[in-house]
Amino acid sequence: MNKNIAKLREISEKPERIILGLMSGTSLDGLDIVLSKVKGTGKISTIEVLHFITIGYDSVLRSRLEAIQSKEKVDMRVLTYLHTELGDLYGAWIMDALDEWGFEIEDVDLIASHGQTVYHAPAETEGKLNATFQMTDADHIAQRTGIITISDFRQKHTAVGGEGAPLAGIFDEVMFRAESQNRMLLNLGGIANFTWLPSVESGDQVISADTGPANTLVNEAMQKYFEQSYDEDGNTASKGTVHSELVRYVLLEPYFRKPFPKTTGQEDFRLTYVEELMEGHQIELSPEDLVATLTAITSQSICRSVDEVAGDQEFECYVSGGGVHNRTLMDDLRRRIPQADFKPFDELGIPSDAKEAAMMAFFANELVAGEGFSIPGITKEKVHLGKISLPG
CATH class of the missing domain: 3.30.420.40 (ATPase, nucleotide binding domain)
Known part of the structure; x- marks a missing residue:
């Protein structure tokens, strides 16, 4: 068995998990990093924020992101490269944050990465598909940190008929x-x-x-x-x-x-x-x-x-x-x-600026250990949000 699959099973059976949530919004202010302790699943979940930091984007990176965000025409080379670059950059920032907080890689069970929204396209007419795209390659985050990474939370929402937002x-x-x-x-x-x-x-x-x-x-x-x-x-x-x-x-x-x-x-x-x-x-x-x-x-x-x-x-x-x-x-x-x-x-109980990153940790916890959620007005069946990237 893949050792990471075995580790994922072990993590799913723990009574509580240490999950690092990442969020970068459309304002392009920077990356919110929340280290949280999540107990239980579903309606008996509790989240405790252990540490929180926002790492601001410099003017150069912000300008590069502005050039591709919500644009109908973009340079595909730039988009492709930024998708990879952000994954590597986030991984480096995570390692720095954990070092500052005195945590080892082994202390963290999962990373939950929202990614950077590039384009949001809810269907304008009935019968068409809802679509949304968040970049930041989670494999690069997992590889750089050595931590199992959950990402792409909005896609299952659109797959079952939702607009991918708000989660x-x-x-x-x-x-x-x-x-x-x-x-x-x-x-x-x-x-x-x-x-x-x-x-x-x-x-x-x-x-x-x-x-x-x-x-x-x-x-x-x-x-x-x-x-x-x-x-x-x-x-x-x-x-x-x-x-x-x-x-x-x-x-x-x-x-x-x-x-x-x-x-x-x-x-x-x-x-x-x-x-x-x-x-x-x-x-x-x-x-x-x-x-x-x-x-x-x-x-x-x-x-x-x-x-x-x-x-x-x-x-x-x-x-x-x-x-x-x-x-x-x-x-x-x-x-x-x-x-x-x-x-x-x-x-x-959650710092205002940390809410959305903590929410990503919540969804990652549910994917790995919970029964999932029904989405009111969309589906009564329970669904899980997120995709899994394994290191190594």
């Missing part, structure tokens, strides 16, 4: 649904997504979907006009004036009228799209006013989704992702959603 709904329902309290888990990455968790006793259905842009439009504008990667604390937006008509024009975009569940990406929401609207309606804005308007687009599109799923019900809202640090955005959300009790995601 958070599965994780959120298992880990954070409350018996008598309504909750919403809101993630503000490049794209904003939420999981609506009505109380168990209500009997209502859990809903998970993307609301539209979160940081992606603001980040593009900050890079173009201010040579900054993001709007720190929302300071630039706070100095501008919102152009309400431009907000209205963007919110007429067909995506906002699609029923839940739904997903989107930077393929639909890019700064060039907003600039074309501005040109068509002869709108001229200062850079500060543009950033303020883009921030309002994020806020108001989120509020539309909240109104649709929660109505006037009171609920706890736990926010994660980079947008939680944007005070202008968060203040506007609090003002527009008074029925929500906004709380730091950390109160749920």
Whole structure:
């Protein structure tokens, strides 16, 4: 028997596993690395974050990734090379992190790698296939580290009829649904997504979907006009004036009228799209006013989704992702959603910035040791997410 298969069986039978989760989002900020201890499986799973670090992408790597992300035409040589290069780079960063934390390779059971999303293409018409592509070669991670690596979590979701996103709904329902309290888990990455968790006793259905842009439009504008990667604390937006008509024009975009569940990406929401609207309606804005308007687009599109799923019900809202640090955005959300009790995601036991990497560890744990999950609205049969790469 392949020694790694035997090891995988041994890992699957352990009462708890040390799993290292990796996440890099569409904002291209860098790689989140979470070392976690996962006990049990399925609805009796618990996750303890032992260590967490974000390793930022330098400007050169970020530019190279921007050149291929969400583009309909890319240089295939660059795409192919980056797929391999990121795997090797992640492996090196993992080794450095483990050394810093005082962990040996033998201490880690699994690596769970989300990969870098290159293109997200949900079907536009019934009968067509949903598709999504995340690069970063997991064989290179496994070979560089010597640790069994799980990757490509979104593909099984599309194979059984889902859109490949957001995966958070599965994780959120298992880990954070409350018996008598309504909750919403809101993630503000490049794209904003939420999981609506009505109380168990209500009997209502859990809903998970993307609301539209979160940081992606603001980040593009900050890079173009201010040579900054993001709007720190929302300071630039706070100095501008919102152009309400431009907000209205963007919110007429067909995506906002699609029923839940739904997903989107930077393929639909890019700064060039907003600039074309501005040109068509002869709108001229200062850079500060543009950033303020883009921030309002994020806020108001989120509020539309909240109104649709929660109505006037009171609920706890736990926010994660980079947008939680944007005070202008968060203040506007609090003002527009008074029925929500906004709380730091950390109160749920996982650091806000570590949530998505920890979620990858959760899915890897379930693939190796659990019975899998049904996906509401898609399949009642239980499925496992992820593919296995063996070292050596």
